[in-house]
Amino acid sequence: MLTTLQKPVQQWTRHLLPRTCIQTRSFSRRHVRISTHEPVELSYNAIIPEDGNATEKPLVILHGLFGSKRNWTSICKALHRDMPHRPIYALDMRNHGTSPHATPMTYEAMASDVHRFIEEKKLKGVALLGHSMGGKVAMTYALSVKEFNIPEDTLSHLIVADIAPSIGKLSTEFSTYISIMQKIEALPPGVIKTRSDADARLKAYEPDLSIRQFLLTNLHVPSHARKTTHHEAVEEKAKFIVPLGILSQSMDALGSFPYDYDPLENVASTTWDGPTLVVKGKRSAYINHKNIPALHAFFPNMRLEELDTGHWVHAEKPTEFRRLVVDFLSTP
Incomplete structure (x- = not known):
């Protein structure tokens, strides 16, 4: 049975981009956990062009594991300056940001969430961009076009940032991150007062400051003590906004991919033939000589570009990454 979700809290904000509406759809942090294969309603940020176009040729962005729509704020604003007539949507995937917490945490389920978003917004000519986990979701959606009976004009372009349609265990570092984050949550109130x-x-487990800062974007630190009904001051504990239990149980699913590829015959179980841009980080192993043939098999109209970065291609080389995206979407 589907558990009733909390009523979403909708906020509309207008920022300083001239005559451009930046919209935010978020949900309360007090999520209701559901266990169902039904799609969930995703939280999002949107930049709508000054002509009011909210549906034609949008760019829809899907973040990676432990990420959120907020990570893409600066890039979205820069992309809007480059492509002022395209609406831009950055989504929070399930179990991330302010979207609902839900199981299962599979690529099929997350692609269904994206499908629901695109349908409800009546988007056409979508350019779908996904990084890492979000890239696998984007690929799953594209390969599911026939399964969802999606009209051909719905998805126009696919952009995949540093991930391949491969199957294998996630790096042990992800399990380590979840474990230490769980230990931080388990500490008594008052121990963690600041980030x-x-x-x-975290430093004892991850020496890279940028990665630690990225993980800590998910940390909620109470600003003051909470009052009980008996007017007794009770100090709240620091807590991560991502459901660590669900993520921990989903590591195998996140290392998987729902469609089959035969490396001996170099044949994929299905294809998406639309224009596809894959951006690889030169110093990242997520895309390599072993899985590039699978990318070509699933996406015959694929173009592979490389940037001198690690896994976070869009964050390490934002200008170069943005240029690749804009050029790709501007080419007939």
Whole structure:
């Protein structure tokens, strides 16, 4: 049975981009956990062109594991300056940001969430961009076009940032991150009062400051004590907004991919023949000589580009990454 979701809280904000509406659809942090294969309603940020176009040729962005729509704010604004007539949507995937917490955490389920979003917004000519986990979701959606009976004019372009349609265990570092984040949550109230306190705990496991800062974007640190009904001050514990239990149980699913590829015959079980841009980080192993043939098999109209980065291609080389995206979407 489908558990009733909390009523979403909708906020509309207008920022300083001239005559351009930036919209935010978020949900309360007090999520209701559901266990169902039904799609969930995703939280999102949107930049709508000044002519009011909210449906034609949008760019829809899907973040990676532990990420959120907020990570893409600067890039979205820059992309809007480059492509002022395209609406831009950055989504929070299920179990991330302010979207609902739900099981299963599979690529099929997340692609269904994206499908629901695209249908409800009545989007046409969608350019779908996904990084890492979001890239696998984007590929799954594209390969599911026939299964969903999606009109041919719905998806126009696919952009995949540093991930391949491969099957294998996720790096052990992800399990390590979840484990230490769970230990931080388990600490008594008052031990973690600032992000710096949490960073000191993470530093023993992850020396890279940028990765620690990225993980800590998910940390909610109470600003003051909470009052009980008896007017007794009770100090709240620091807590991560991502459901660590669900993510921990989903590691195998996140290392998988729902469609088959035969490396001996170099044949994929299905294809999406639309224009596809794959951006690889030169210093990243997520795309390599072993899985590039699978990309070609699933996406025959694929173009592979390389940037001198690690896994976070869009964050490490934002200008170069943005140029690749804009050029790709501007080419007939």
